Amino acid sequence: LWPVWFSGDAHLATLAVGVLGISLGGNLLWTAVAVVAGCLLGTFFMAFHSTQGPQLGLPQMIQSRPQFGYSGALLVWGVAMIAYVGYNAFNQVLAAQALHQLNGSISPTSPTAIVLIALGAVALAALGYDKIHAAQRGFAYLMIVILTVFSVGALFTLSFPAVQWDPAGFRGVPFLAQLFAAASYQLSWSIYVSDYSRYLPRDVGVRESFWWTYFGAFVGGAWMMLVGTVAAAAAPKLDVAAAMEHAADAVLPGLGRVLLVGALLGLVTISALNFYGASLTLLSCADTVKPLRCTAGKRLVSLAVAFVASNAIALSSSSNFVNRFEDLLAVLLYLFTPWTAINLVDFYLVRKGHYSIREIFNPAGMYGRWNWRGLTAYLVGFAVMIPFFSSGLYTGPIARALGGADIAMLVGLPVAAGVYLLVCRSLDLKLDARRAAAADVGLEPGAPSAQTA
Incomplete structure (x- = not known):
């Protein structure tokens, strides 16, 4: 798992996350601390979601049906689509x-370049999971070499004003914005982290799947974000790609282009x-509304829909990149926080991993079409965060009173988890477990439904 999640983070979009604290006026020291703390926090929840894959053999979003209901899970899948399409749009802009930077004749907002990048990505996605995994595994080793050369060289060649390292330069708003941006970015992997761990055998333990996911995602994420932080501090007036090339060339002439190609x-x-992931989610949404059998043609159609949507956003978001990217991260943090609390509490504390695979795919089954418990906990968890929101789109009254500091995640996580635990007290877990066991009689342990293949 570690190559998938290390290389999943080793690219320009991750680097751009590390720029946010510097762009808001934070210094290098405290922005770096915020990056590491945010990655520690967000990756913690992401890795726990990864452990669900080998146990159930299901895509991550399908696992939301026991908490939200067969149709209620569409709420979560809608959030997932925002993440998939939103991230890809900004990936294309970057x-x-x-x-x-590599070829000055290409405009930084070139529609042709934006669309061609998406075409390359769609072509790789159409080849399937195995080809994506193979590409990422090889790419992970390449980026380790490039990042090691840059990081070691930066220690000896780059110099910064003393103010960048001054502990007294702490500023709350940039620090918290950077911390929760990093946490949000890592947490957003949770929507499909078990889509890849689900292919592992069931005897892969929770500890192994947790730590290999955590190690790969944390190292790849924190390392690349810190490269962005250093690049932004060295050249604060340049855009993300230009700042990275400038910083890397200062370490070793020509390294900037190598790092840029690797990140590209x-x-x-x-x-x-x-x-x-978007393709799987769209097909799951369609299957929820009207049962369908997945075919190669349907997968290509779902990929085409995601391709069109990401291009539409990318072509309209090529200016003012940093601010719009920050807004996307904030929105995803607000939307994912209640879900991750509910999903993990249900898996580890309420049902303790005991689900009926067959009933998850039964619209009239034991989990119901609309599960009021999960939906109530989500809405309450989201609602209590609203006064704490702080972004370019909206700033709540409590966030304003705190000088713009965003602590919404710290409020939403415990509230959503607590409400879900409370409403599940009326759930007969012994009956739930018996019904799940009876429904899955004859189903090979660890074997996913044919609908998830």
Whole structure:
């Protein structure tokens, strides 16, 4: 698992996350601390979602049906589509900036470049999981070499004003914005993290799947974000791609272009991963409304829909990239926080991993079409966060009173988890377990439904 999630983070979009604290006026020291803390927090929840894959053999979003209901899970899948399409749109914008740095004749907002990057990613996604995994595994080793050369060289060649390292330069708003941006970015992997761990045998333990996921995602995420932080501190007036090339060339002439090419290839592979996840999600949504049998043709149609949507957003978001990217991360944090609390509490504390695979795919089954418990906990968890929201789109009254500091995640997680635990007290878990066991009689342990293949 570690190559998938290391290379999943080793690209320009991850680097752009590390720029946010510097762009808001934070210094290098405290922005770096915020990056590491945010990655520790967000990856923690992501890795726990990964452990569900080998146990159930199901895509991550399908696992939301026991908490939200057969049709109620559409709420969560809608959130997932925002993440898939939103991230790919910004990946395409960043890729165009990188191509401009590599070839000045290409405009940084070139529609042709934006669309071609998406085409490459869709082509890789159409080849399937095995090809994506193989590409990411090889790319992970390449990026380790490139990042090691840059990081070691930066320690000896780059210098910064003393103010960048001053502990007294702490500023709350940039620090919290950077911390929760990093946490949100890592947490957003949760929507499909078990889509890849589900292929592992069931005897792979929770500990192994947790730590290999955590190790790969944390190292790849924190390392690449810190490269972005260093690049932004070294050249604060340049865009993301230009700042990275400038910083890397200061370490070793010509390294900037090498790092840029590596990060650009990373954008293609992670965009392929997003298109693949978007395809699964769209097919699951369609199957919820009207049962269908997945075919190669339907997969291609779902990929085409995701391709069109991401291009539409990318072509309208190529200006003012950093601010719009920050807004996307904030929105995803707000939307995912209640879901991750509910999903993990249900898996580890309420049902303790005991689900009926067959009933998850039964619209009239034991989990119901609309599960009021999960939906109530989600809506309450989301609602209590609203006064704490702080983004370019909306700032709540409590966030304003705190000087713009965003602590919504710290409020939403415990509230959503607590409400879900409370409403599940009326759930007869012994009956639930007996019904699940009876429904799955004859089903090979660990074997996913044919609908998930």
